[in-house]
Amino acid sequence: MAEQQVPMEPAAFDTAGVTLAERLERSEIAYFPVCPFPLPQGDDLRFLLVQKLARGGHKNISYDPHKDKVSGFQNRSRAESERLLQIFGAFARNATGWLARVLPQYASAWRLDKASLRPEEEATRHLRLKARNDLLHVDAFPTRPTNGYRILRCFANINPTEPRIWVTSEPFARLLERYGREVGLPTHAGLNWTAQLHDHVARLFNPKRPRRSVYDAFMLRFHDFLKMNDVFQEHCPKRYWTFPPGSAWVVFTDTVSHAALRGRSALEHTYLIPPETLLIPTASPAACLQRACGKPVLNAA
Ligand SMILES: O=C(O)CCC(=O)C(=O)O
Ligand SMILES: [Fe+2]
Numbered sequence: 001m002a003e004q005q006v007p008m009e010p011a012a013f014d015t016a017g018v019t020l021a022e023r024l025e026r027s028e029i030a031y032f033p034v035c036p037f038p039l040p041q042g043d044d045l046r047f048l049l050v051q052k053l054a055r056g057g058h059k060n061i062s063y064d065p066h067k068d069k070v071s072g073f074q075n076r077s078r079a080e081s082e083r084l085l086q087i088f089g090a091f092a093r094n095a096t097g098w099l100a101r102v103l104p105q106y107a108s109a110w111r112l113d114k115a116s117l118r119p120e121e122e123a124t125r126h127l128r129l130k131a132r133n134d135l136l137h138v139d140a141f142p143t144r145p146t147n148g149y150r151i152l153r154c155f156a157n158i159n160p161t162e163p164r165i166w167v168t169s170e171p172f173a174r175l176l177e178r179y180g181r182e183v184g185l186p187t188h189a190g191l192n193w194t195a196q197l198h199d200h201v202a203r204l205f206n207p208k209r210p211r212r213s214v215y216d217a218f219m220l221r222f223h224d225f226l227k228m229n230d231v232f233q234e235h236c237p238k239r240y241w242t243f244p245p246g247s248a249w250v251v252f253t254d255t256v257s258h259a260a261l262r263g264r265s266a267l268e269h270t271y272l273i274p275p276e277t278l279l280i281p282t283a284s285p286a287a288c289l290q291r292a293c294g295k296p297v298l299n300a301a
Contacts, residue, residue, distance in 0.1 A: 030249060105279070110272060116269075136226060139223065164263030184221065
């Protein structure tokens with residue numbers, strides 16, 4: 001498999017004595033103009049660039065590192081699906097190996113979530129409102145409650161000619177101050193009855209799914225609220241990011257409000273970071289929410 005040779009340990013992990021973990025937990029995007037781990041090259045890259053989403057509502061092509069399985073792509077032949085699996089496997093190993101070196105405290109206990117290929121042009125795709133990437137939001141997974149594990153994502157732009165364009169706005173803590181009441185801060189320690197019913201039904205279909213906590217239910221409502229709020233979308237302070245071909249960025253997307261405005265063909269890997277490995281646990285969204293409502297928001301272990 002052709003892979004690009006790049007320096008494995010760029011110098012920028014420690015800016016003025018501040019560790020990468022601390023910068024991430026303070027809601028920075030860690031940006032690497034040259035992806036610090038090998039990305040697919042040559043024929044493998046060309047192969048990725050022509051992949052298409054399967055019909056039936058898949059948002060991305062995704063790879064599960066636990067099952068070593070790819071889903072959501074138009075499967076044309078066994079040979080092609082095996083090749084895709086190999087390329088994804090190598091990407092996941094390379095991204096995870098690098099991140100484990102630069103964020104060892106997280107890697108000691110993180111849960112590997114999925115990796116994905118984003119083959120659609122973001123500027124022109126049609127998605128239902130709550131699934132749209134081009135509206136500012138903080139991430140919350142409707143089908144994979146995290147119970148306070150943080151959502152860390154590593155992106156790489158593999159488009160050979162076009163940048164990926166993001167916009168970001170204020171971090172979760174600030175947005176919670178402004179909109180928490182309007183979204184409805186949790187009023188008691190358990191889920192309300194509609195959320196309980198919803199969780200119960202979801203778990204009938206998937207008994208292995210973890211129980212949704214007060215925190216998960218709130219984060220989903222918050223995600224939806226931001227996407228539906230035209231005034232916020234239009235008037236909030238904005239910072240635009242241009243991620244050129246071959247670059248990479250790492251970000252806690254549960255506190256950095258973000259949207260992808262333009263670009264096609266990015267690779268991404270998600271990691272779920274347990275609260276006990278955080279450097280600044282008080283800055284986590286679960287801690288912010290708990291302070292705001294004065295109630296426990298996570299399910300006991
Ligand atoms: O694909 C991207 O660049 C980010 C999209 C996004 O916000 C997401 O997947 O949560
Ligand atoms: Fe997102």
